[in-house]
Amino acid sequence: MSEARGPDPTRRSERSRKAILSAAMELMTESGYAKTSIEAIAARAGVGKQTIYRWWPSKAAVIFDALLDLTEGQQGFGLLETGDLKEDLKHALRATAEELADPKFDVSFRALAIEIQYDPKLAGHWREKMLGPALEATKERLRSAQRSGEIDDELDLDVAVEMLYGPLYHRWLLQTAPVTTQHADAVVDLAMRAMSR
Amino acid sequence: MSEARGPDPTRRSERSRKAILSAAMELMTESGYAKTSIEAIAARAGVGKQTIYRWWPSKAAVIFDALLDLTEGQQGFGLLETGDLKEDLKHALRATAEELADPKFDVSFRALAIEIQYDPKLAGHWREKMLGPALEATKERLRSAQRSGEIDDELDLDVAVEMLYGPLYHRWLLQTAPVTTQHADAVVDLAMRAMSR
Amino acid sequence: MSEARGPDPTRRSERSRKAILSAAMELMTESGYAKTSIEAIAARAGVGKQTIYRWWPSKAAVIFDALLDLTEGQQGFGLLETGDLKEDLKHALRATAEELADPKFDVSFRALAIEIQYDPKLAGHWREKMLGPALEATKERLRSAQRSGEIDDELDLDVAVEMLYGPLYHRWLLQTAPVTTQHADAVVDLAMRAMSR
Amino acid sequence: MSEARGPDPTRRSERSRKAILSAAMELMTESGYAKTSIEAIAARAGVGKQTIYRWWPSKAAVIFDALLDLTEGQQGFGLLETGDLKEDLKHALRATAEELADPKFDVSFRALAIEIQYDPKLAGHWREKMLGPALEATKERLRSAQRSGEIDDELDLDVAVEMLYGPLYHRWLLQTAPVTTQHADAVVDLAMRAMSR
DNA sequence: CCGTAACCGAGACGGTACGTCCCGTCTTCAA
DNA sequence: TTGAAGACGGGACGTACCGTCTCGGTTACGG
Numbered sequence: 031m032s033e034a035r036g037p038d039p040t041r042r043s044e045r046s047r048k049a050i051l052s053a054a055m056e057l058m059t060e061s062g063y064a065k066t067s068i069e070a071i072a073a074r075a076g077v078g079k080q081t082i083y084r085w086w087p088s089k090a091a092v093i094f095d096a097l098l099d100l101t102e103g104q105q106g107f108g109l110l111e112t113g114d115l116k117e118d119l120k121h122a123l124r125a126t127a128e129e130l131a132d133p134k135f136d137v138s139f140r141a142l143a144i145e146i147q148y149d150p151k152l153a154g155h156w157r158e159k160m161l162g163p164a165l166e167a168t169k170e171r172l173r174s175a176q177r178s179g180e181i182d183d184e185l186d187l188d189v190a191v192e193m194l195y196g197p198l199y200h201r202w203l204l205q206t207a208p209v210t211t212q213h214a215d216a217v218v219d220l221a222m223r224a225m226s227r
Numbered sequence: 228m229s230e231a232r233g234p235d236p237t238r239r240s241e242r243s244r245k246a247i248l249s250a251a252m253e254l255m256t257e258s259g260y261a262k263t264s265i266e267a268i269a270a271r272a273g274v275g276k277q278t279i280y281r282w283w284p285s286k287a288a289v290i291f292d293a294l295l296d297l298t299e300g301q302q303g304f305g306l307l308e309t310g311d312l313k314e315d316l317k318h319a320l321r322a323t324a325e326e327l328a329d330p331k332f333d334v335s336f337r338a339l340a341i342e343i344q345y346d347p348k349l350a351g352h353w354r355e356k357m358l359g360p361a362l363e364a365t366k367e368r369l370r371s372a373q374r375s376g377e378i379d380d381e382l383d384l385d386v387a388v389e390m391l392y393g394p395l396y397h398r399w400l401l402q403t404a405p406v407t408t409q410h411a412d413a414v415v416d417l418a419m420r421a422m423s424r
Numbered sequence: 425m426s427e428a429r430g431p432d433p434t435r436r437s438e439r440s441r442k443a444i445l446s447a448a449m450e451l452m453t454e455s456g457y458a459k460t461s462i463e464a465i466a467a468r469a470g471v472g473k474q475t476i477y478r479w480w481p482s483k484a485a486v487i488f489d490a491l492l493d494l495t496e497g498q499q500g501f502g503l504l505e506t507g508d509l510k511e512d513l514k515h516a517l518r519a520t521a522e523e524l525a526d527p528k529f530d531v532s533f534r535a536l537a538i539e540i541q542y543d544p545k546l547a548g549h550w551r552e553k554m555l556g557p558a559l560e561a562t563k564e565r566l567r568s569a570q571r572s573g574e575i576d577d578e579l580d581l582d583v584a585v586e587m588l589y590g591p592l593y594h595r596w597l598l599q600t601a602p603v604t605t606q607h608a609d610a611v612v613d614l615a616m617r618a619m620s621r
Numbered sequence: 622m623s624e625a626r627g628p629d630p631t632r633r634s635e636r637s638r639k640a641i642l643s644a645a646m647e648l649m650t651e652s653g654y655a656k657t658s659i660e661a662i663a664a665r666a667g668v669g670k671q672t673i674y675r676w677w678p679s680k681a682a683v684i685f686d687a688l689l690d691l692t693e694g695q696q697g698f699g700l701l702e703t704g705d706l707k708e709d710l711k712h713a714l715r716a717t718a719e720e721l722a723d724p725k726f727d728v729s730f731r732a733l734a735i736e737i738q739y740d741p742k743l744a745g746h747w748r749e750k751m752l753g754p755a756l757e758a759t760k761e762r763l764r765s766a767q768r769s770g771e772i773d774d775e776l777d778l779d780v781a782v783e784m785l786y787g788p789l790y791h792r793w794l795l796q797t798a799p800v801t802t803q804h805a806d807a808v809v810d811l812a813m814r815a816m817s818r
Numbered sequence: 819c820c821g822t823a824a825c826c827g828a829g830a831c832g833g834t835a836c837g838t839c840c841c842g843t844c845t846t847c848a849a
Numbered sequence: 850t851t852g853a854a855g856a857c858g859g860g861a862c863g864t865a866c867c868g869t870c871t872c873g874g875t876t877a878c879g880g
Contacts, residue, residue, distance in 0.1 A: 041846070156401075
C-alpha cells in the first residue's frame with residue numbers, strides 16, 4: 031500500500047513504520063475498527079499524524095499493511111502435497127479456520143472486507159496479496175489431483191475452491207456458527223464427494 | 228429494531244419513519260456507509276436528528292430497518308417444492324445471487340456484516356430476520372428431499388446449506404468474481420453431486 | 425462583531441459567550457496573542473471549538489469583543505466640561521495613558537492594530553466602537569473651546585486631536601519610553617501652546 | 622539580527638541571504654505576515670529551511686532584516702539644515718509619511734511593531750536601527766534651532782519630536798485617515814506654533 | 819373544548835476526529 | 850562545512866458529525 035509517489039521512500043523511518051503498524055493492530059483488537067482513529071494510532075505509536083498520512087492514503091491501508099505484516103512469515107502458502115488430497119485440503123482449511131477464529135485477524139479482515147467496496151486500489155491489493163496466494167495454491171493442488179486421476183478432470187476449479195472455502199467464510203461472515211477445525215474437516219469430507227471420480 | 232422503551236409508539240409519525248428509511252437508502256447507494264451520517268439522513272428526510280435518535284439506537288439499526296423494508300414484500304422465503312430438488316435449489320440460489328449483485332443490497336448488507344461484530348443485539352436481529360428465514364427454508368427443503376430419498380439422509384444439513392450459499396458469499400465478499408445466476412446454477416450442479424445417494 | 429447571519433442569536437448561550445471572552449482575555453495576558461489559540465480558548469472556557477467559530481469569524485474578532493467587554497462600563501466617553509480646557513484634556517489623556525500602560529489592554533490592543541490591516545470589517549468596528557467615541561468626544565470638547573474663544577477657531581481639529589493622542593501612541597507603539605500620566609500632562613501643556621489664541 | 626554564535630559567518634552564502642530577504646518581502650506584500658511562513662520563504666527563495674534557521678532566530682528577525690535592507694541606501698538620516706527649520710522638518714516628515722503610505726513598508730513595519738512586544742532582543746534592534754536614527758536626527762535639528770533662538774530652549778525635545786511624528790503614526794496605526802505629505806505639512810505648521818518663542 | 823403532554827422540526831451545545839499546514843529539529847547527500 | 854532537500858514529532862487549524870439538550874409549534878387525548 032505504501033508506494034505513494036511524493037515522499038522519498040529511502041528516507042523513510044523503519045522505526046516509525048513498525049510502531050504505526052503494531053499500534054494499529056493493538057487498537058483494532060482493543061477497540062474495533064470504528065474507534066481506531068488515525069489520531070489514536072499516531073499517539074500510541076509516538077508519531078506525528080503526518081507521518082501516517084505521508085505513507086498511507088487511508089486508515090484501511092494502514093490496517094491492510096498491519097494485517098499483511100502479521101500474516102507474513104506464516105506458511106509459504108503452497109499446499110502440502112503428501113499424495114493424500116483429502117488430508118492436504120484439511121490441513122489448508124484448518125489453517126484458514128484458525129485464522130478466521132483469531133480475533134486479531136477477524137476484526138481487521140472484516141473491516142477490510144467492507145472498505146474494498148469503496149477503494150478499488152485497496153481491493154486490488156486485497157485480491158493479489160491477501161487472498162490470491164492461498165486460493166491459487168489450493169487450485170494448483172486440485173489441478174495436480176486432476177492429473178493423478180484422484181478427482182474429476184472436468185471439474186470447474188474456481189467453483190470447487192469456493193465450495194471448500196465458501197462454507198467457512200459463510201459461517202464467519204454471517205456469524206451463524208463458530209468456525210472450527212472440526213467444521214473445516216466436515217466441509218472437506220463433504221466436498222470430496224462432489225469432486226471425486 | 229424499533230422497540231425502544233421510552234417513547235410512545237402509537238404516536239409515532241409514520242411519515243417521518245418512511246422518509247428516514249428511504250433517505251437512508253438513498254444516501255447509502257449515493258455515498259456509501261461511512262459518509263451516510265445521521266445528520267445527513269435527518270436533513271435529507273426533512274426531520275430533526277432527535278426523531279432518529281428517539282427511535283433507533285444507531286446508524287446501523289436505521290440501515291438494518293431500511294434494508295428489511297426493501298426486502299419485505301419479496302418472496303415468502305419458503306422454497307419451491309416442485310419435486311425437482313435441483314431446480315428448486317437453483318431457483319433459490321438465483322434469487323440470492325441477484326440480491327448480492329444488486330448495489331442497493333450490496334452496500335447495506337456489507338456494512339451490516341461488519342457492524343454485527345460490535346453490536347450483539349443487531350447481530351441477533353440479523354440472524355433472525357435477515358438470514359435465518361432463507362437458510363431455514365433451504366434446510367427444510369433438503370429435509371424433505373431426505374425424506375423422499377433424493378439425497379443422503381446422513382447428510383449434515385448445516386454444512387450442506389453452507390456448501391450451497393457459501394460459494395456465492397465467498398465470491399461476493401472477497402470480490403474474486405461477479406456473482407451471477409450462471410454461477411448459482413454451477414454451484415447447485417456441483418453441490419448435488421456431494422449430496423446425492 | 426457577533427452579527428453573523430447563519431445561527432440564531434436568540435438561542436445563543438450567554439454563559440458560553442462570557443466564558444469565551446474571559447478565557448480569551450486571560451490567555452492573552454498570560455501568553456500573548458500568537459500563543460492564544462482558538463483551541464486553547466475553547467478548552468479554557470469549557471466550550472466546543474464550534475461554539476467559537478459559530479459566533480466569531482476569527483480569533484481577532486473574539487479578542488476585539490473581549491476588549492470591548494473590558495472597556496464597557498468605563499466612563500461614558502464624554503469629556504469633562506469644567507470650563508478649564510487644559511484640565512479637561514489632561515483628565516482625558518491621563519485615562520488613555522493608563523489604558524495603554526495596562527498590560528491587559530496593551531497586548532490585545534496592539535494585536536488588533538495589526539489585524540485591522542487584513543480585515544476591513546474588523547477595521548470598521550475598530551474605528552467605530554473602539555477609537556471613534558473617545559476621539560470624537562475630544563474633538564467635541566475642542567469645538568466647544570473654539571466657541572468660547574479659548575482656542576483658535578481656524579484650527580484643524582483632526583490634526584489637533586492627533587497632536588494630543590499621537591505622542592502617547594507614538595511612545596506606546598514604538599516603545600521609546602514608558603507611557604505615564606506625567607507624560608500625558610506634558611503633552612497637553614505643549615499642545616495647548618499650539619492651539620491657543 | 623544575524624550575529625548568531627554557532628555558524629561561521631565568513632562562509633555564509635550571500636546569494637542565499639539575498640534570496641531569502643527578497644522572498645520574505647515578496648510574500649509579505651502578497652499575503653501578509655501571518656501567511657508568510659518560513660517554509661514558504663524557503664521554498665520561494667530556493668533554499669533549505671535550515672539555512673534560514675541557521676542565520677535568523679525567528680520569522681520576525683528575517684522580516685526585520687528584509688525591511689532594513691529595503692530602507693538602506695535611503696537618505697543618510699541626517700536632517701537638512703537649510704536655515705529654515707519649518708522646511709527642514711517638512712522635508713523629514715514628508716519622507717516618513719511616504720514610507721508609512723508605502724504598502725511594502727506598512728505591512729512589515731506593523732507586523733514588527735507587535736513582535737517587539739514578545740521579543741526584547743528584537744525590540745532593542747528596532748529602537749537602535751529602525752527608529753533611533755531618524756528620531757535622533759530630528760532631535761538634533763531641534764537642538765540646533767534652540768541654539769539659533771528659533772525655538773524655545775526650555776522645550777522638552779522628546780515630547781516635541783513626538784508631537785511631530787506622533788500624529789502621523791496615530792493616523793497610520795489607527796487607520797483613521799490616510800497618511801499624506803499634505804498631512805505632514807499641516808502637522809509641522811501646527812507644531813511650530815507650540816515650539817516657537 | 820380545553821389544557822397538557824407527547825412528538826415533531828430545528829439547531830445550539832460540549833466534544834472527538836478529521837486531513838492539512840507549519841513549526842523547529844534532524845539527517846542525508848552534493849558541491 | 851555549508852547548503853538544498855525533506856522526513857520527523859508535534860500543535861493548531863477550520864470542518865464535519867457525534868449524541869444530548871432546549872426551543873416553539875402542532876397534534877391528540879383525558880378531564
